[in-house]
Amino acid sequence: MSTEERVRHAAVRLFAEKGFHGTGIRELAQEAGISSASLYHYMGTKEDLLVAIMRECLDRLLRGARQAVDGVADPRRRLASLVSLHVLVHARQPAETRVVDNEVPALSESARKEVVGLRDQYEQLWADAIDDGLRHRVFTVAEPTVTRLALLEMCSGVARWYSPRGPLDLDRLAGHYACLALRMLGSADDECPQAVETARMVVSRVW
Amino acid sequence: MSTEERVRHAAVRLFAEKGFHGTGIRELAQEAGISSASLYHYMGTKEDLLVAIMRECLDRLLRGARQAVDGVADPRRRLASLVSLHVLVHARQPAETRVVDNEVPALSESARKEVVGLRDQYEQLWADAIDDGLRHRVFTVAEPTVTRLALLEMCSGVARWYSPRGPLDLDRLAGHYACLALRMLGSADDECPQAVETARMVVSRVW
Amino acid sequence: MSTEERVRHAAVRLFAEKGFHGTGIRELAQEAGISSASLYHYMGTKEDLLVAIMRECLDRLLRGARQAVDGVADPRRRLASLVSLHVLVHARQPAETRVVDNEVPALSESARKEVVGLRDQYEQLWADAIDDGLRHRVFTVAEPTVTRLALLEMCSGVARWYSPRGPLDLDRLAGHYACLALRMLGSADDECPQAVETARMVVSRVW
Amino acid sequence: MSTEERVRHAAVRLFAEKGFHGTGIRELAQEAGISSASLYHYMGTKEDLLVAIMRECLDRLLRGARQAVDGVADPRRRLASLVSLHVLVHARQPAETRVVDNEVPALSESARKEVVGLRDQYEQLWADAIDDGLRHRVFTVAEPTVTRLALLEMCSGVARWYSPRGPLDLDRLAGHYACLALRMLGSADDECPQAVETARMVVSRVW
DNA sequence: AATGAATGAGTGTTCATTCAT
């Protein structure tokens, strides 16, 4: 593993564990196995490093999500795939995703704009699937916007508690969340296994 | 409003907005309208202040939750009331609840133990309702533990986005979440209005 | 002497001796007899301190120069008084004046504008006296602008070498420079003693 | 232009513009178009580079000054030639000369001794001319030492303001300063054109 | 009750310099 990768990994781990402001540059350097001065060969400012982490994670998520929904007509399958992918990624990369989810307020104005922009594009894919499902009457739910937010928070929460050492494997986890999501939307939950399959394929392609 | 309250409010607002480590003592003092030295008449250390905020919030939530479920036999109504209460509180007090949800890693070992202990007691009430519902076959869900976590994350997420200036009033919000929850558990969602009523009563009693 | 004054004196001494960039904040603190953290009770940034020193020195010089020329009709006496005052001040306060003369490039854009503005006002008084003298034919010199600059550099140079422990007292020094200046301008040099008298009075009033 | 020359030029430019302590090694490298590590193939330490610049400039000036006065009997012509040469050099090479004039305090003890020694030899030529002129009664001035310092500061000041884009060409500038100098010394100022001629010849030989 | 003054330890970042390649 290159030094640059070690720096990145150290930052992801520490920012996730102690927060951006709770992580010192010297701590970061020690975790990466170099001096704090050397750190600056591999990054700009501490914030630049944070932005790079967020951008890459969101970029991948957005790219993956697009692959998961592109060309899929059935909104139930689209939504289920989005949920599965989101859960898979949050369970496999809890550190990265927690940084993305928690440290937005630590960003400066301009960086925040970029990051929020990416996140908005991503969430739009969820909104489209939900709207489509409502229009085609395969979803029945009172508040689509609130429900979308509820879904996203529910799925992102996985990064806060999932442990690979627990009894649940990733596929069953993702499948279960897909079921919960379809239930919330008032739909039958028989699309889940195929959605998990799609999500797994996307993950193997993008990560 | 007493000075002590002003300090508490300032801390809640800033810890929620910028995080514990992102908030300076001088910033806190300025927001409270006193000098940073005077701050120390109203608190111990900065961490003591954080702990006090978390403890009070969790205490109230736990007390409220107990009032909401005590003596209620139907697990659907218990669960729906817990969800409604949780959502109401997170929508009405987003700053306090975000501090509780986000700043646990900023605590020292011993303080963390206490706070996590309170949270565990609180979550146990949810677990009990779910288990009870499964036992009585009013709930049908594959992974009760995962589902409980999904529910909690979904509901806590409200604090991250709800705005009182939006189109949804608190009661409808709480009711909608109760419906979503019952759906997730594979139950009919006709207990929601009463659950909201219960939650409102509890809130008015405890806060 | 108050702590604030000690800080100011330390800064003047060190900035003059080693330059702004050559003076560390810790060195400054040590010279002032406080910790480097305490320094920040008595100043904004290091640059703010520099600007304050420059502003005060230039303000005084400008005020003094105006008092020295106001209401004096004879341009020879005006010019001689300006020279005497300039020399007196640079000999008595070599540290302050060297900071003003040497550290302008260390200033940020906006601060530099202010400082250069003050200096320009000051130099204008010299330009006016010279122009007036040429118009009234009491001065005879080919290049008035160049000559003004030559005069100013010559007089400012005093701060770089004059020592109060040398054989020349301040009055004779100032008088000699006034003579040199009048000679450069092609004028008789009999106004000097009165000019020194004027300068001494101004100095005692403004400093 | 060789890399070594590019380094030298970059250093001269930056040391003059921002001072020795205000110039970073990376900045220097960038200005020279190489990496900061490569810099060390062409210099010793940063201070060595400064010393080399100063030494060369002072060496040339001293050599030039000797050529300008050697074998010239008339002290007026000697003094006028020294002034002309000094002004020409300071106007043509403002960066080098400002470094020499401003950065002496940045030198370590031993380097400072060497540089000050060169400067003293140079100034001695001025002192000799003045003393000679006084002895032969072609100069009339009260304080020869002070006057020498005033002359030197006046002439060195040229480097701080002269611009080749201004209305004055170098010869007229040098001639004007020679006149000012002779006036200061109480002498007729008719030696100037020849002095400028001498200075120009010396410059073309030494630089 | 309130705060100006004070500080040791720490912040993120840059410094001049070295060295293996």
Place this chain on the structure above:
DNA sequence: TATGAATGAACACTCATTCAT
């Protein structure tokens, strides 16, 4: 000849906290 990589020390500045008044 040239440079990426590396670093200990220093940079200007802020931290949470204490204490005399």
